[in-house]
Amino acid sequence: KFKDALNIAVGTSTGQILMFDIRSNKPYFIKDHNYNLPIKRIDFHALNDDYVLSIDKKICKIWNRHTVNRRILKDSIKFH
Incomplete structure (x- = not known):
């Protein structure tokens, strides 16, 4: 899902949003749903695109994209 002309969010088959x-x-x-289920949908709040909606088979999460788990981000970048 494109947030704007330069930013995109993608969901993985293992439950992460990048x-x-x-x-x-x-x-x-990187945001992890922690259920190891594929992400089914990602959307940005209509009035404030800092808030992201992400859905897998088990849960719907609404979160602020500025809340980063730096350990996950660091580990992910290290292995790519």
């Missing part, structure tokens, strides 16, 4: 600046091949944000 946000990218399309000018980079590394995510600047």
Whole structure:
């Protein structure tokens, strides 16, 4: 799902949401649903696109994209 012209969010088959600046091949944000289920949908709040809605088979989460788990981000970038 595109947030704007330069940012995109993608869901993985293992339950993570990765946000990218399309000018980079590394995510600047990773959010994990922690259920190891595929992400079915991602959307941005209509009035405040800092808030992201992500859905898997078990749960719907609404979260602020500025809340980053830096350990997950660091580990993810290290292995890519």
